[in-house]
Amino acid sequence: MRADPGSRTWRLASSPHVADTVSCSRIMLIVLAALLPVTVWAVVNMGMLAVGLLIACVVSAVGSEALWNWIARKPHTIMDGSALLTGLLLALTLPPRTPLWIAVVGGIVSICLGKMIFGGLGWNLFNPALVGKAFVAISWTGVLSEQVVPGGWYRGIDVSAPTGHDAITGATRLAIAAADKAAAGAYGFDTTQHYVPLLFRNLEGSLGEISAALLILGGFVLIATRIIDWRIPAGYIGTAAVLSWTFGADPVFHVLAGGLLLGAFFMATDYVTSPMTKIGRFLFGCGCGLINIVARLYGPGPEATTWAILFMNGLVPLIDRLTAPRVFGWRKRNG
Amino acid sequence: MVKSGDAVLRGQLIGEAQGPISANVHSPVNGEVAGVYSIRLLSGALAEVVEIAPHAEQDWDSFVRIDAAEDVSETLRMGGIVGLGGAAFPSSVKLHSSHGKPIHTVIVNGCECEPYLTCDDRVMREWPERVVAGARILGAATGAKRVVIALENDKPEACEALLRHSRPDVEIVVLQARYPQGAEKQLIYSIIGEEVPHGRLPASVGVLVHNVGTAAAITDAVQLRKPLVERVVTVTGHVGEPANFLALIGTPISHLLAEAGGFTAEVSRIIAGGPMTGTAVANLDLPVVKGTSGLVALTNADLPPAVHADQPCIRCSRCVTACPMRLQPYAIGIHANRSDWEGIQRFVPLSCIECGCCETVCPTRRPLIQLIRRAKQVLMSKGVEA
Numbered sequence: 024m025r026a027d028p029g030s031r032t033w034r035l036a037s038s039p040h041v042a043d044t045v046s047c048s049r050i051m052l053i054v055l056a057a058l059l060p061v062t063v064w065a066v067v068n069m070g071m072l073a074v075g076l077l078i079a080c081v082v083s084a085v086g087s088e089a090l091w092n093w094i095a096r097k098p099h100t101i102m103d104g105s106a107l108l109t110g111l112l113l114a115l116t117l118p119p120r121t122p123l124w125i126a127v128v129g130g131i132v133s134i135c136l137g138k139m140i141f142g143g144l145g146w147n148l149f150n151p152a153l154v155g156k157a158f159v160a161i162s163w164t165g166v167l168s169e170q171v172v173p174g175g176w177y178r179g180i181d182v183s184a185p186t187g188h189d190a191i192t193g194a195t196r197l198a199i200a201a202a203d204k205a206a207a208g209a210y211g212f213d214t215t216q217h218y219v220p221l222l223f224r225n226l227e228g229s230l231g232e233i234s235a236a237l238l239i240l241g242g243f244v245l246i247a248t249r250i251i252d253w254r255i256p257a258g259y260i261g262t263a264a265v266l267s268w269t270f271g272a273d274p275v276f277h278v279l280a281g282g283l284l285l286g287a288f289f290m291a292t293d294y295v296t297s298p299m300t301k302i303g304r305f306l307f308g309c310g311c312g313l314i315n316i317v318a319r320l321y322g323p324g325p326e327a328t329t330w331a332i333l334f335m336n337g338l339v340p341l342i343d344r345l346t347a348p349r350v351f352g353w354r355k356r357n358g
Numbered sequence: 359m360v361k362s363g364d365a366v367l368r369g370q371l372i373g374e375a376q377g378p379i380s381a382n383v384h385s386p387v388n389g390e391v392a393g394v395y396s397i398r399l400l401s402g403a404l405a406e407v408v409e410i411a412p413h414a415e416q417d418w419d420s421f422v423r424i425d426a427a428e429d430v431s432e433t434l435r436m437g438g439i440v441g442l443g444g445a446a447f448p449s450s451v452k453l454h455s456s457h458g459k460p461i462h463t464v465i466v467n468g469c470e471c472e473p474y475l476t477c478d479d480r481v482m483r484e485w486p487e488r489v490v491a492g493a494r495i496l497g498a499a500t501g502a503k504r505v506v507i508a509l510e511n512d513k514p515e516a517c518e519a520l521l522r523h524s525r526p527d528v529e530i531v532v533l534q535a536r537y538p539q540g541a542e543k544q545l546i547y548s549i550i551g552e553e554v555p556h557g558r559l560p561a562s563v564g565v566l567v568h569n570v571g572t573a574a575a576i577t578d579a580v581q582l583r584k585p586l587v588e589r590v591v592t593v594t595g596h597v598g599e600p601a602n603f604l605a606l607i608g609t610p611i612s613h614l615l616a617e618a619g620g621f622t623a624e625v626s627r628i629i630a631g632g633p634m635t636g637t638a639v640a641n642l643d644l645p646v647v648k649g650t651s652g653l654v655a656l657t658n659a660d661l662p663p664a665v666h667a668d669q670p671c672i673r674c675s676r677c678v679t680a681c682p683m684r685l686q687p688y689a690i691g692i693h694a695n696r697s698d699w700e701g702i703q704r705f706v707p708l709s710c711i712e713c714g715c716c717e718t719v720c721p722t723r724r725p726l727i728q729l730i731r732r733a734k735q736v737l738m739s740k741g742v743e744a
Contacts, residue, residue: 034626034661035640037728039714040633040654041473042662047672047721098668105672145670252675294674299686301679350709351543351683352556357706358686 051104053250057241058111058289064237065115065230072119073230077111079123083130084110084155091139105144109133112152115231115285116329117159118167125163129155149336150296153329160326168325214276221279231285235278242288251292254301258308259287259315266316282328283315290328296336303339303346310335360408364391369421369585372408375435381448381648382438384422386587386606387412400630400637400644407645410608423583430499430580437579438586438648442571443471443478443540444631446649449572453499455561461500462564465549466493466573468509468516469533469540472632475652477590478540480602481571482509482516486523492573493528495580500566506549507570510535537634538713542567544682556709591646595655596623605646612642614653621655629654634714665717665725667695677716677726683709687716687726694729699736707733708742 066073088106092099101107113129133155141147160167222236231238245251263283264274278284291297291311298307311331318327347358360372366385373383389412396406424436435450466489470478482489489507497505505528509516512535520530533539533548543554545567552563560567568576571590578584587607591614594600598619605614611628615621629636630650639653677687686705693702710730717726 032626033628033638033640034658035638036627036661036664037731038629038631038633038635038637038712039718039727040627040629040636040638040656040661041718042723043719043721045676045719045721046723050674050721143670145672294672297673299673299675299678299688304675347686348678348684350556350685350706351547352553352558352709353706357709358689358704 048102048104050250051108053248054108054245054289055104055111057244057250058115060240061231061234061237062111062115064224065119065233068224068226068233069119069230073114075123076117076119076121076126076230077114079126080114080117080130081107081110083127084113084134087131087134088139091135095139097143100143103144105138106134109138109151109155112285112289113155115289116152116156116229116282118229121159121167125159125166128162129159131155132158145295147295148339149333150290150293153290153333153336157326157329157333160329164324214273218275218279221276228281232280232282235284238284238288242284245288245292251288252301252304254305255292255297255308255311256287258305258310259291259312260284262309262312263287263316264312266313267320270316270320272316272320277316277319281319282326286311286315286328286332291332291335296339298339298342298346300343300346300348303342306346307335307339307342310338360391360394362391362393365389366391366410367422368416368418369423369587371422371585372410373406375438375448379448379451381440381446382436382585383408383607384438384585384587385410386608388416389413397644399647400639400650401647402637421584421587424579424585426583430495430576433579433583434576437575437584439572439575439579440586440648441569442575442589442648442651443467443569444635444649444651446647449568449576452566452568453496455559455566457561459561460564461502461561461566463504463506463550463566464493464496464500464502465545465565465567466496466505466507466570467540467542467545467567468507468513468520468570469545470510470513471538471540471651472634472636473537474594474654475592475632476594477592477602477651478509478570479513479516480592481574481590482507482513483519485574486516486519488574488577489570490520490523490525490528491581492568492575492577494525495576496566496568496573497527502566505529506531507573508533508545508549509570510539538682538711538715541682541711541713543711556706586648589646589648589650591650592652592654593618594652595629595660596621596625596657597655598622605650607648608645610643610645611639611653614646615642615655623657625655626658627656627661629656634718635712663723665723665728667725667729669722669724671724672722674721676719676721680715680719682713682715683711685710685716687730688724690733691724691726691729694733697736699733699740702733703737703742708737710734 085101085106089101110130113133133151137151137154138147223234225232246253260278264278267277268274298304314331314334315327318330347356350357368388370385372385375382389410392409392411394408396404399405427433431450431453439449440446468478468482493505493507508531511532524530538544546560546565554560554563575586588604591603591605593614601618628639630639671688689705690707707730714727
């Protein structure tokens with residue numbers, strides 16, 4: 024009556040004996056797919072400059088991870104896709120005429136100082152791509168901002184440059200708006216005119232700023248596929264809109280302009296550097312929005328999104344601690 | 359109690375309960391004792407077993423009755439009745455577990471503790487009157503004001519059957535089908551809206567929970583004085599005819615698999631119990647025991663990639679969202695990896711019910727359940743209560 028007469032090898036393991044199909048590399052693939060439209064659109068509009076930056080960032084990021092693992096005699100991890108994603112995100116934060124060697128430095132710093140030095144994937148406190156971006160932004164402030172010129176990098180979109188601001192060389196319309204607001208308490212130009220270019224074809228900022236609409240599309244894909252939690256972008260964008268309106272600025276313009284959308288959907292939602300609880304993620308998003316808008320309207324320079332997210336990254340352990348859930352059957356929070 | 363060569367009758371006591379949480383064992387067949395020896399059972403526990411060679415002719419309707427007793431608890435003790443949901447906790451001990459605290463609600467659990475398993479569904483469809491009677495016996499024995507039979511909304515036939523045989527003093531409650539709805543603490547919360555405090559028994563919130571199969575067995579024990587000698591076992595997965603069997607306790611697993619038509623694919627793992635909490639079987643000659651709710655035959659294609667503790671936690675928070683106890687499995691896993699038994703305590707690993715949800719959703723395949731079990735073991739050996 025034996026069901027199985029042969030000598031069979033059983034694969035034994037402890038429970039559970041089933042698993043979901045969502046793997047780490049699959050998650051990375053979906054995020055990459057969500058970034059594909061904006062990346063392709065950047066390449067279409069900016070041509071070889073965008074291609075060069077993308078290759079420089081991705082190759083330097085993936086390469087430095089491989090090299091790090093090889094030197095440290097650790098198992099190879101580049102196939103998990105996270106270094107690729109970091110490289111892509113870094114490229115999207117850089118203006119198209121960024122010198123390639125700066126992009127390479129950014130990629131190396133992102134991976135080595137942003138991730139590997141903490142112990143690799145999962146252990147880093149700060150978003151690796153933003154660590155790289157912050158590094159190059161501080162180190163070569165002038166070089167980076169010279170690469171962004173009003174009217175786009177190669178041909179004009181009509182932006183009436185504000186008068187009386189000689190100090191600002193080659194700023195984006197966002198920087199112009201911020202400076203105007205700070206100096207005169209009013210915009211030097213009508214921000215509503217810029218909704219359409221910001222949404223669909225904006226040649227003044229970094230690669231990722233080419234189209235707010237495509238970023239929003241990608242973000243919704245990630246929310247719909249449950250890869251990211253809506254609470255982070257909702258808290259981020261919601262706070263940014265309400266706050267900029269409260270400060271008398273144009274909320275639509277401020278949400279669409281600059282790195283805010285890329286940050287809200289793709290940077291702040293990085294698993295490793297965002298909170299583990301739902302309420303924590305919402306508060307984290309709100310904090311990012313708050314710092315981003317305050318830094319943008321009253322801060323000394325550009326990169327408000329970078330600083331906002333990096334600062335909130337640093338608060339994540341605290342947020343996790345304060346929002347620890349109350350375990351079933353307990354009266355106090357546990358964790 | 360018996361020795362090699364002894365003749366035994368169906369229902370005859372062949373093993374007596376020894377510890378406080380232990381139950382009598384009765385021969386399921388008329389036959390002759392072929393040997394008494396120790397083996398490792400499905401759970402891994404070393405136990406003395408009685409091997410019985412059954413007679414070719416069996417009278418399934420007759421059995422040695424257990425002694426008549428005044429109170430239900432004593433009847434259940436003598437009849438070797440244990441929880442048939444899987445944990446096999448002696449039912450008589452459970453009846454006494456309230457320590458004087460009044461029981462206001464008896465819940466009979468038809469929520470099927472695991473995916474793949476359908477034994478609870480089958481019991482409710484085939485024996486609704488025995489389930490209802492068992493529920494009423496438990497209600498009367500505890501003095502509970504409320505007697506509830508709870509099942510999930512994916513079992514309409516079982517619900518109909520129960521409603522046909524229900525009595526006014528028994529409530530049929532249909533819950534959302536959602537694993538682990540059948541877990542005791544989750545079920546109690548769904549029914550009375552109260553959380554069983556950590557480290558306490560359901561009786562502390564005035565509730566007693568019994569499985570539907572147990573309720574049917576209790577009816578048999580009380581009304582027919584029949585000891586527990588058989589149970590319903592789901593045999594499913596890659597077998598010819600997946601089915602529920604009324605299996606004698608002690609039936610070799612291989613026999614049940616053969617009765618279900620044998621394997622239809624290259625099966626690489628047999629699970630005793632369900633896929634979320636069950637045990638992988640290494641030896642098909644092992645017997646079905648009172649806690650064996652199912653046998654699931656899976657192939658390599660069904661099995662997930664192996665877990666590995668070196669896999670990084672990417673803090674995706676899926677485990678936190680999935681945990682029905684609202685634990686933070688990732689944090690327990692990280693601390694257990696480091697053997698940080700002080701730091702781990704604020705995450706209260708002892709509250710884990712080992713349902714497996716966290717590990718199932720982990721995208722990097724971290725062995726969360728094994729790490730949590732390790733943490734629980736260490737903390738318990740250190741005498742940590744919370």
